[in-house]
Amino acid sequence: MIAPLRVGFVTGATPDKWARAWRERRREPLELVPVDEAEQLRGVRDGSLDMALVRLPIDTDGLHCVRLYDEVPVVVAGLEHVVGAVDEVELADLADEQLVRPHASGWTPAADQLDWPPMSEKDAIETVASGTGVVIVPMSVARLHHRKDVVTRPVVDLEPTTVALVWLRDRDDDVTQAFVGVARGRRVNSSR
Numbered sequence: 001m002i003a004p005l006r007v008g009f010v011t012g013a014t015p016d017k018w019a020r021a022w023r024e025r026r027r028e029p030l031e032l033v034p035v036d037e038a039e040q041l042r043g044v045r046d047g048s049l050d051m052a053l054v055r056l057p058i059d060t061d062g063l064h065c066v067r068l069y070d071e072v073p074v075v076v077a078g079l080e081h082v083v084g085a086v087d088e089v090e091l092a093d094l095a096d097e098q099l100v101r102p103h104a105s106g107w108t109p110a111a112d113q114l115d116w117p118p119m120s121e122k123d124a125i126e127t128v129a130s131g132t133g134v135v136i137v138p139m140s141v142a143r144l145h146h147r148k149d150v151v152t153r154p155v156v157d158l159e160p161t162t163v164a165l166v167w168l169r170d171r172d173d174d175v176t177q178a179f180v181g182v183a184r185g186r187r188v189n190s191s192r
Contacts, residue, residue: 004029005175008044008052010037011121012071012140013163015053021182028175044166051167051179055138063166068183070160071138074152076124078131084151091157098133100124102141121145 005028009015015032022030033049035042041058043049056067075094077083083093102121119127124135125145138161142152165183167176 002028004031005051005179006031006033006043006049007179008033008035008040008049008054010035010040010053010055010163012138012144013053013055014140018179018182022179025182026175026178030179041166044168047168050171051165051176054164054166056162056164058164058166060166062169064169064172066165066180066184068163068165070162071140072160073136073155073158074139074142075134075136075155076142076150076152077128077134079129079149079151080131081128081134081151083134083153086153088154088156091155094134094136094155100127100133100135102135102137125150 005022007015007030009032011034019030019032033043035049035052037055040052040054041063044052044063053068055071056065058065075083075089077097083089086093101118102124121135121137121141122145124137125142125147127133128135129147129149136155136158139152139154146152165180
């Protein structure tokens with residue numbers, strides 16, 4: 001029996017299109033494993049995952065890291081919040097807001113801006129839906145936890161977050177490179 005290729009993925013990353021392409025091209029089974037952003041590298045480093053889709057920045061010591069795409073940071077607020085009246089916001093527009101902080105959001109406010117203890121992205125969005133505070137997350141996370149009682153607006157002066165594929169330098173074999181090729185959009189007969 002062939003061992004599966006185990007690929008972790010952070011909340012909001014969508015490995016489905018790569019999984020479909022993998023299953024069409026390869027005989028090795030693929031196992032997708034959701035991972036918390038705060039622990040996104042643990043499985044790769046301890047060997048329980050072969051690769052992971054992570055949100056940068058990370059410590060790349062001993063790892064290969066291929067940047068795949070960028071995500072726009074957005075503010076999520078209750079439906080009646082003033083950000084709903086504009087198309088986009090700047091960070092300064094949120095200076096007086098209570099910032100709800102998910103465990104990992106791709107953006108870290110200054111320590112003096114934190115009004116809430118860390119919580120999951122889903123819990124943070126539920127909190128702001130109640131009309132309390134705002135949260136800044138990557139757009140994919142906001143879409144994943146979309147609710148009818150919140151508004152989402154791009155924060156134009158924050159850098160985008162980047163999703164990347166990582167694996168141990170010691171595990172750079174043909175199967176790993178085949179998945180890298182799928183994630184980078186290589187066709188069946190193309191070479192790297």
